[in-house]
Amino acid sequence: MITANSHSTHDAQADLRNDAIKIYVDGDIVPKDQAKVSVYDSGFMLGDGMWEGMRLYDGEWAFFDEHMDRLLSACKAVSLDIGLDRDGIRDILDRTATANGMIGDAHCRLMITRGRKAKPFQHPQLSQWGPTIVAIVEHSTPADSLQSRGIRLATVPQVRGLPHSQDPKFNSHSKLNCVIACLQAEQAGADEGLMLDPHGFVNTTNACNFFIVRKGAVWTSTGDYCMNGITRQKVIDLCRANDIPVFERNYSLYDAYGADEAFLTGTFGAQTPVAEIDGKTIGDAQGAGPTTLRIRALYKDLIARNVAEQKAQRA
Numbered sequence: 001m002i003t004a005n006s007h008s009t010h011d012a013q014a015d016l017r018n019d020a021i022k023i024y025v026d027g028d029i030v031p032k033d034q035a036k037v038s039v040y041d042s043g044f045m046l047g048d049g050m051w052e053g054m055r056l057y058d059g060e061w062a063f064f065d066e067h068m069d070r071l072l073s074a075c076k077a078v079s080l081d082i083g084l085d086r087d088g089i090r091d092i093l094d095r096t097a098t099a100n101g102m103i104g105d106a107h108c109r110l111m112i113t114r115g116r117k118a119k120p121f122q123h124p125q126l127s128q129w130g131p132t133i134v135a136i137v138e139h140s141t142p143a144d145s146l147q148s149r150g151i152r153l154a155t156v157p158q159v160r161g162l163p164h165s166q167d168p169k170f171n172s173h174s175k176l177n178c179v180i181a182c183l184q185a186e187q188a189g190a191d192e193g194l195m196l197d198p199h200g201f202v203n204t205t206n207a208c209n210f211f212i213v214r215k216g217a218v219w220t221s222t223g224d225y226c227m228n229g230i231t232r233q234k235v236i237d238l239c240r241a242n243d244i245p246v247f248e249r250n251y252s253l254y255d256a257y258g259a260d261e262a263f264l265t266g267t268f269g270a271q272t273p274v275a276e277i278d279g280k281t282i283g284d285a286q287g288a289g290p291t292t293l294r295i296r297a298l299y300k301d302l303i304a305r306n307v308a309e310q311k312a313q314r315a
């Protein structure tokens with residue numbers, strides 16, 4: 001049940017311009033109400049596709065190379081031939097942003113599926129016409145409440161599983177595992193689900209990676225059972241480069257409940273404070289605590305540097 005107080009890590013400020021955006025669909029850039037794929041599409045029928053979420057800052061897609069590394073690795077792992085190189089993908093994103101007059105404060109969901117199928121069955125060979133490629137780029141500014149109030153997490157029964165069932169590193173179209181976790185959290189009266197790993201250690205959330213801060217040190221899971229988040233890795237790298245102790249380790253809810261701070265990471269919200277876990281208040285800061293704020297500032301600088309580097313390379 002969504003209550004007046006509910007919010008999620010992807011809450012954006014209302015922006016009526018998104019009603020009239022143009023969307024890239026298989027070579028065409030069309031008005032939103034005309035952006036359609038077949039009911040035979042592998043993504044619609046089976047969740048057989050991969051996606052990336054990226055943000056536009058000053059005309060550049062932040063950490064574009066890292067996003068492409070992840071997308072292309074995932075597609076290779078499931079034998080999904082995109083038929084495009086990185087420049088081809090960037091061209092699609094740039095053209096879509098330009099068609100919408102966007103330079104910054106925009107978020108892209110790039111979706112690539114195995115394409116239209118000849119029959120409504122599972123076998124990949126039925127996907128005979130090459131991939132379906134869609135890029136939705138929306139005007140997007142994270143809601144202020146995410147920073148001022150933080151997210152309320154509930155630990156949920158749904159886990160992110162072992163790599164030999166479905167590797168949690170796949171950003172696949174089917175997010176059912178995460179959707180179930182989110183539903184469980186919502187039904188427990190929280191905003192998002194905190195997911196454990198198969199051994200009961202604290203792992204990740206249904207939509208973001210999860211960090212705690214204890215006595216100035218930053219802890220996150222080993223990374224074995226969660227999305228290999230680009231923001232997660234940047235936070236770890238920034239801690240290492242700035243003498244903030246950081247550990248990728250197993251830890252339990254006992255450690256999480258007693259944390260001084262906790263935050264989520266993801267491309268959309270960067271670092272979003274966690275206010276509560278299972279009804280227990282985290283730390284004593286309203287909104288982000290001092291270490292989270294420091295990391296947020298370092299991350300903002302890192303984006304600015306990455307954008308400047310990309311601009312210089314393309315000049």
Ligand SMILES: Cc1ncc(COP(=O)(O)O)c(C=O)c1O
Nearest residue numbers: 207208209227229230231266267
């Ligand atoms: C389940 C899950 N965890 C974490 C993330 C965060 O990843 P990133 O930092 O690359 O946006 C995502 C984003 O796609 C996700 O779907």
